[in-house]
Amino acid sequence: MIRKWFNYHAHLDKGFLIPPYKYKDAAAPKRAEWTREAKIHMTKEEIKKSASLALEKMHQFGTVYVRTHVDVDSLFELRAVEALLELKEQWKEKIIIDIIAFNQEGFDRFPETEVLLKEALKLGVNGIGGHTSIDKNGKEHIDKIFQIAESSYCDWIEFHTDETGREDDFLLPYLANEVTNRQLKDKVTAIHCCSLANVDEVLAQKTIEEVALSEMTVTTCPTAIATRKLTRVKDLANAGVTIQLGSDNLRDYFNPLGSGNMLQYAQLLAYVQRFYELEDINQLISWIEAKPENERVQKQLEKLSGQFEYPLYTNSELLAEAPHPKISHLNLI
Incomplete structure (x- = not known):
């Protein structure tokens, strides 16, 4: 059985931190x-080296697409963006890398950072990212x-949203309303949305309705459970919100683990929020194999050389075992 996986949120620029x-x-x-x-100290070549280690892991476990946030600020300047743009070209036959110029520091x-983000967009990144909890006024940041x-044209606008999980740090309703007013729909992604798990039930359900109305996407990263509650994934999905999964950090100061195996991340979400019934499992698998609704990406996917073959596993077996695929490469000439 041929399967391909999609990783909708990573930080390739800071993964696999090399010595010291x-x-x-x-x-x-x-x-x-x-x-x-x-x-401050990492060179462009060091960034490429550590990001390549993460990409190797993802590729060997069947990932064909990764959307990575890449920090743009006075520390990295544009080094990390330049490094990932070079890797994007080097890996184009194996993995599609979509780069989000990310304002991590505020x-x-x-x-x-505002000037640097505009420069990054000119360099050819695929989107821009913000962080609703990083500045004093989150609404102004958004x-x-x-x-x-x-x-400048970009395919994706993404926000680390309410990542602290605090009830007083809850900007998802504002973001959803802005997406609706600007008619941006699925061009916008809210990542994490942890505070939604902690606000009262009435406010949570009202917000979920607003998110569904906006047609924005929500990406959850199950490894975040180490420090905070995950968002209300089932409630969002039941309301019709498009859900995506991401690996988030791999082997850096915020997550020293991480295999790059999307089946393991889906498995973790299944444990945490009890995606155990067959319908739940099928839904989880569908999220990690869903292609982006983007013509450019669709065309790039057709040009990939790798095939990832699994034994005749059912979705339940795939999720339970998270096996290693057999990789073969197609001759596209």
């Missing part, structure tokens, strides 16, 4: 500080990301 960097368990602000320090900390996106 190594994971240490500490509070999130401390690990963020260490990450910023690493970003406009408050580095106001010059608005500015939309404004920058309007200045």
Whole structure:
């Protein structure tokens, strides 16, 4: 059986941190500080080396598409974007890499990020990303990301949304309403949406209805369960919201683990939110093999050389065992 998997959220620019960097368990602000320090010193070639290690892992487990956020700020400047653009070309026959120029550090900390994001869009990235919890005024942050996106064409506008999980850090309703008002629909993705798991039931259901109305997409990263609740995945899906899965960090200061195997991430979500019935399992598998609704990506997928063959597993067996596929390469000449 031939299967192909899609990873809708990763951080290839910071995965597989090479020596002298190594994971240490500490509070999130401390690990963020260490990450910023690493970003100052990492060269473009080092970024390419660590990202290539992550791509190798993803490819050997059958991933054909990865959407990666790449930090753009005064620490990385445009080095990471340039590195991933080069890897995008080098890997084009094996994995499609869509690059999101990401404002990880915020406009408050580095106001010059606005200029760098605009430069990144000119270099040919596929989208722009923001972080609703990183600046003092999250609504202004969202608005500015939309404004920058309007200045240059991009396929995707994505936000790390309410990642803290706090009830007082809940901007998903604002984001959904802005997407509706701007008629951006599935061009916009909200990632994580952790606070939705903690607000009261009435507000949660009202927000889910607003998200469904906006036609935006929600991406969940099951490994985030290590530090906070996952969003209400089943409720969102039942309301008609398109759900995607991502690996998130691989072997960096925020996640020292990570195989790149999308079946394992789906399995983790199944454990955490009890996707155990056959209908649930089929739904999970459908999320990690769903192609982006994008003509460019569809054409690129047709040009990939790899085939990933599994024994005649049912979806239940695939999810239970998360096996390694047999890889063969097609001659496309």
